[in-house]
Amino acid sequence: MSDRYQALAHTQVGKLVVKNLGLPNPPRLERYTPDSALVEGTVLVAAAPSSTLGDQLMADLSASGISTARSQVDGATYRGLVLDATGIDSTAGLGEVQAFFTPVLRSLARSGRVLVIGTPPENAADDGRAIAQRALEGVTRSLGKEVGRGATVQLLYVATGAEAGMRSTLDFFLSPKSAYVSGQVVRIGASGTIGVAPVRDPLRPLDGKVALVTGASRGLGAAMARTLHRDGATVVGLDVPALAGDLKALLDELDGESLVLDITAKDAPQRTAAYLSSHHGGVDVVVHNAGITRDKRLQNMNPQNWDLVIDINVGAPQRITAELLAQGLIRGNGRVLAVSSIAGIAGNNGQTNYAASKAGVIGFVHDLAGRVATDDITVNAVAPGFIETDMVKTIPLTVREAGRRMNSMAQGGLPIDVAETIAWLAHPGSSAVTGNVVRVCGQSLLGA
């Protein structure tokens, strides 16, 4: 749906009004198109003393065709700023963060990208390192609120042994693909097929892969189907019988296949498994996107709407995944991706059933990630904030406007923003990224 305020704020008169009244000023967010370079401009890379990722970082950025500089040049503008902070092991050492960023932040381009890279505090050998590395979260989340002009800031914690598993994540967070993702902390762990998954064509990393997307006929699911197809996957789109026509039209356009069923049907796990087994001998990427809301405050909730929301949003994904795993249908370097929501993190008035289901999705991811790591399967969730789809049309106007503006981008995201995040997690090179919940919310104040 359209954001009239944003359109108005970009007119000549609108700009004046916004400035003089101090109103929210939503910047134009730059988004990725395959016909432009992944990153247009130079990324400045620096390292705190004793940091260890320098060589790997430079090799990764160079392999992705990203232009880099190691020291700031007067008058230059930077598309990205990357600080390897893995060497910081005391609170005094945090001064390195200020020393790098303060002089260079004014040189960050519009829609620029800032990455701080650390090591997981939970793996730290001593308290000084644990405290300093955890402190980096405070820096990045605050800087995300300061940078403005469509810029984003993230923290990547890279575990020892996972150094070769950073590239797909660097590509995503330095490029316009991550336009509506900011203030996130992502853990890159040392499991899976790190660094060895060959990608022949960087524009089609999912060539030869099969991706199942539930709820694919419209909204976020349709954007995911399109984006995974763009990246080379054969997409099997699943949706309810009532939307079979829309589903077929989309999947025909994508040379994909439709699977018409209700995921809460008793035999849905077996039918899904049978389809993927007989048509493709398995599946590489499973995206549990189908979801509904039935909002009512708990004092007015009926049991039907409570059960339905929980069963569609988390019960069915759990059962379908269990069946696919039991039949050994999720192939090596496979992906299970689920869609949570910031309501599942922050809670929301009138959404106890929905928030329970979406918090349950986070539980599903955290539980399953550890159990399937040895099978070479990663499990992650995206947690969208306010995304411009049919689902948000039903929100009352004032609540809708608040949801749109109360984030670092002062606007809602687009379905493509969630789809790009799914595509990054689905990328064969993202094998070291598991057990993460990544918010696609423009750094919403809710649950921040």
Ligand SMILES: NC(=O)c1ccc[n+]([C@@H]2O[C@H](COP(=O)([O-])OP(=O)(O)OC[C@H]3O[C@@H](n4cnc5c(N)ncnc54)[C@H](O)[C@@H]3O)[C@@H](O)[C@H]2O)c1
């Ligand atoms: N739009 C947002 O702002 C937002 C924010 C946070 C989370 N989400 C989540 O993103 C996902 C997609 O949301 P959307 O905005 O695209 O919604 P949408 O209503 O446009 O699409 C949801 C799709 O799921 C399908 N679906 C529902 N029940 C099903 C069932 N029983 N079996 C098979 N398919 C079923 C629907 O038919 C529909 O195609 C949902 O899980 C939603 O909770 C959306």
